[in-house]
Amino acid sequence: MHDISVVVIGGGGTGAAITYDLCERGLSVTLVERGELTSGTTGRHHGQLHCGARYAMADTHIATECMKESRILRRIAPDAIEYNGGLFVAVTDEDCTHTESFIEACLEAGIPAQSITTEQALAYEPALSEQIQAAVLVPDGTIDPWRLALHFFAGAKQTGRAVIRPYAEVVGIETGTSGVTGVAVRQLITGRTETIPADIIINAAGPWAGTIAQLAGADLSVSPSPGTMLAVKGRLTDMVISRLHPAGDGDIIVPQRELTIIGSTQWLSSDPDIVRIPEGDIPFLLRAADQMLPSFSTRPHHMAWAAARPLYGSSRVTDDVRSLSRDFACIDHGQVDKIRGLFSVVGGKATTLRAMGEITADAVCSACGITAPCTTDQKRLPAYRSFYTGGLYGAE
């Protein structure tokens, strides 16, 4: 046990993993989230367990990290993952020109990508287009975003050192001469506003992280960058199907339960609260999906939705949003803004949530002189349903 109060702001996957990691290292953590847990970006993501192949050609570091973390998640949270592997398929002659360099890049990142015949690909997934010209097998999978996050929340609760408080909106960050002192939250359930004392505050608010940082007078450049996903009824494949070309829009199809989901698009928004689907996205996604799975658009429409991803770095002037870093950063505002005890975690992706937790907990422990090592890659997480033990939202 350590006599340090930590408040984590944001009940998405990142906040869940940070809370779990810190609790495992013996710290006491209160997590606050203004709505339901995972109601921001986490719950609405595409649901792909990335082995890293998608990033291999552009960024070996991210690809390596995804491979490592996807293996760990399959071990520690198997109930939240449909693990069926994935296929990258070349649809056009131009796609085919990338095959060799794609496989090389994957192997360099430690991803066991393997070229297979198109006949074999069609045997694995008969719904694939017969027009595909090449296929590469990779270890992708499907995540249940809500239940993966619940696994981490359950792990945090099991330590007895976590207080998880959804429906608690941060309205202020209090600071004194020696750094942060507390977080003012408005409790939606009771209507009361109170201050939770904090020696350490971790801003894990995703696309809202810039707004939270402002409350402390810190400048943090986070761009809400929404994307559209489209689900049709019926499961067309078991494997994740991706287009073999440089990463772009509408080039990943993720099956999940009785659904098949194509994503995504990407644009920039100033408001992450309310995101509406742009005109044109749905016909675009249907066309893109049909190139890989020709029956996709014939299936009954299920739902289209969008959520704002958090992208770190100023992007108001850039033309190509996908060129922004997909990696994540942990910022110690004690170093950059002289606000001791405040950390922000931005960027990242669902597959690497545990690593984000580890890196952030390392930074916090280092700042506090705590030497406890990270153990979250070793232990299997408790069942997600155990999160509900002792009441829906734990000790209040």
Added chain:
Amino acid sequence: MVPNDIKTKTKTKTKTYDITIDRGGSEPMTFTLELAPELTVLDALEEIRYSLDDTLLYRHSCHHGSCGTCACIINGTEALACMSVLSSLPGQEITIRPLEGFPVIGDLLVDLSEMVRLMPEGPCLRDSTLKKESLPPEGVDRWVRFENCIECGSCMSACPVTGPFIGPAPLAALHRAIEQTEDPQELERLRSRAYAPDGVDGCDAQFACSRVCPVKVAPGRHITQLKRERTS
């Protein structure tokens, strides 16, 4: 690429909706909103939360019917708010209530923990239902998929039984677990739970559970099968 919100503006005509949140116990509150009919009840709740009442309590996560958090009673019937498209509802007056039979924390927010506690541990995954001749590639044990049940509580809310009864969702889960387990001791434990006095015998066979299930788990069919398999 247009680096701003311009791209998100749609030309769709809006309609005026009167959304009534019936919190039970306190006066129902009606909010009047201009919304595009292709939006969902969840979108309407989000609009209310961010522009009219910043204390509104409701649950949501995936926005596409996979997480099961947003179930509530819409115009008298259990449904997922995220899958209830406004244009599919009759008229422009919509009443939303929290699920029945669960403690209400506030507004539409209910505590489902008792139902979850009654669910047996696992199985969360099952064999894929896709018909394929090929075995999966090396490294993939079997073609799998998540269970259909998303633990939304709709069946529990719709169930008319008032006596001691653990309810449709736990019984459907028990039946799936009984079908999948290969451990005789586990089988015995699951069966004794299903056939306890508050188990299958509590069911009146009215099938309200199957009618409202948003993911077609058909809990009523599972319970019927459990009743048949009692002596096996």
